[in-house]
Amino acid sequence: MCNGRNRLTCQKHDGDGVTTAELFRAEGLSKTYPGVRANDDVSFCVAAGEIHALLGENGAGKSTLVKTIYGLIRPDAGQMRLGGAPHAPADPHAARAAGVGMVFQHFSLFDALTVAENIALGMDAPPRRADLSRRIAQVSAAYGLPLNPARRIESLSAGERQRVEIVRCLLGNPRLLIMDEPTSVLTPQEAEILFATLRQLAAQGTAILYISHKLDEIRTHCDRATILRQGRVVSTVNPRDHSARELAAMMVGAEMRLVDRSGRQAGEVVLTVAGLTSAPASEGTSLQDVGFQVRSGEILGIGGVAGNGQEELIAALSGETTGRPGTVMLDGGDLSAQGPEPRRRAGLLAAPEDRLGHAAVPEMSLTENAILTGATRQQLQKRGVIDHRAARCFAETIIADFDVRTPGPATAAGALSGGNLQKFVIGREILQNPRALVVNQPTWGVDAGAAAAIRQALLDLAGRGAAVVVISQDLDELLELSDRFAALNNGRLSAPVATEGLTLEQIGLMLGGAHGMEVAHVAA
């Protein structure tokens, strides 16, 4: 029921003063899970031809909301209307039939199947194979999204995979297109292509509901933004009227802390990597003659689209894979042939990207996970016997210092939300006072407030004289943190350049903007 205090106006004003009508409206949507109100009396509306952003921290209820619209979740209370008619889809088939399309955050694609098969699975009445291929070609051409229907998904880049998802949606002629964090896996150039497509769609009258963490992106491209906090709508604003800081403050409900880069001085060289070459793994990219130096008090940022050797690089630095003599040196000592434990003892620590299963054991408690990497440096064992009191104390310190929201150190790691576990994993390494620390995607899936805290902790660590290597796909993060920047592309690392004065364009080109999205590559 739409009541007085939530009076909604839903009009998109074009340049000519023409107003377009409301297409979608949600009124009083609520959904409660045991212990959590995921959505609480959510009301908002989207106009035809509008790019409407949905903003909020992790756990603010954005995913629940869009899954409700797409028919994957049934709300406890409230109604929706689409194009004037009631919208209460029983399942995604019904939602698609009503004109709702959705591009998922984690691609809902089938790796071993072809592009055409994937698209057919996303349609309710797919045409015959030849017709389907022709229609894929038509839509691809109309929106500048080249695709080869016969290719298998596993051979496509992230940008191409997303294109498959979008074309799959477009073939259903959606009136409302939902996009869940579509640019998190794209290079800046790929993102530009995506926005061109979205603007074209909006111009034709399709409404777009756009979820993203990237505030600048939303300010540039979205007409309106609805901000969610703890399951409730905080307000609906025109994002162009507000700074990114103001938007973030509305999401978090408090002023954002600015990251403080001051008080660091580059000292002597701590970590030297030279001529690092890895044998080609069964799947993945092999490193090709990777080399760099990091000084005490310095942060080196390594950017690149996922799958260009990040996993291999962190494995080579952490000691999971060992290398030829002289490839990995810490303070002049050769660690190339050493495994992770001797490297930790020497002071070279690493936090890999994959939190569950790589950085932490999901089934084990936080205390036990703290022991796994902290045993030696924190003296959590005596002659091979675990000192449980010290271990619990160490885990509690991590929880307190990094604001990990959990009932206590006895909680299983897998029970924590992704962002919380990430804080724990990063905190565990930072609190061991490493001489050199390598992190991969330190704030991946972490909300804005916690991300700022993690970044500050990395800067503080460097301020205390450690050498820090940050591998990330988030370019804003790299620009914010690092003193020097290098790009990892197809297993090769570019020469590091000073971050000062580097623009996003330049970085995009360093990342290999010349490959991945161009037409010739796909038409092959």
Added chain:
Amino acid sequence: MIGWTTLLLLMSAATPILFAALGEAIAERSGVLNLGVEGMMITGALAGFAAAHATGSPLAGFVAGAAAGAAISLIFGVLTQYLLTNQVATGLALTMFGLGLTAMFGRPYEGVKAPSMPGGPLGVNWAIWLGLALVPVTWFVLNRTRRGLILRGVGENHDAAHALGYKVRLVRLTAIAIGGALAGIGGAYVSIATVLQWTEGMTAGAGWIALAIVVFAGWSPWGVLAGAWLFGGVAVLQLRLQAAGVAVPVQLLSMAPYLATIIVLVIISARQKYRGRGSAAPGSLGRPFHATR
């Protein structure tokens, strides 16, 4: 004429494994690893034999074998898909359950003779023809129809299939039942058409060979056919050698079909892997599915 008779024997020896392996390939393509093939086969063998004996009709026997195989496979299906038990452990339990159950209920049928199988075109009985026909049919359904595409999608990435609105558990339950029915027919072929009587544990590991063939054949119906014929061929060969009185221990000769099949299939699959693409295993094979929430 030795050629034709030998081929006939080969196809006959291959048929039970062909049926069972095709069924298991369908189940695995939907993402279900059912190690209970041996149990489903032996259940089909007894039920088929009992029905054929009671009615005097081999056809009724095959129908009963299929029904019994499907029924016992649904125990596995409900346990793994709805109660989320471990697929490996449940499959092993199903095999032991089937062997035990048939040993108990099979007593009255020991020493009884089966009704004779009618011959078919070219002296090949129609069960063999059915098995051969199922190979292209399975391939066509899996690769060229929408139902097959949905089944493969569910097996490849059940989360994505669920997100697109497909009923993962229902698809898998159907695939499990089809797999059970085909394993049951395979078992019934052993008791009704090959051995012509009931003996405890008479499927003698055919279900395990079927499982191995599915993996090494890369989950392809044509590969399954090749694996089954290879097994049948060596089985016939070793029988000939035994009959000729070759000075090799009988135990070693009896072992030969199993050993040869596995060795050849391992070589084939190793070469495929070496040439580039990794395993063709369905992405969600053996992983339990439950919708988040």
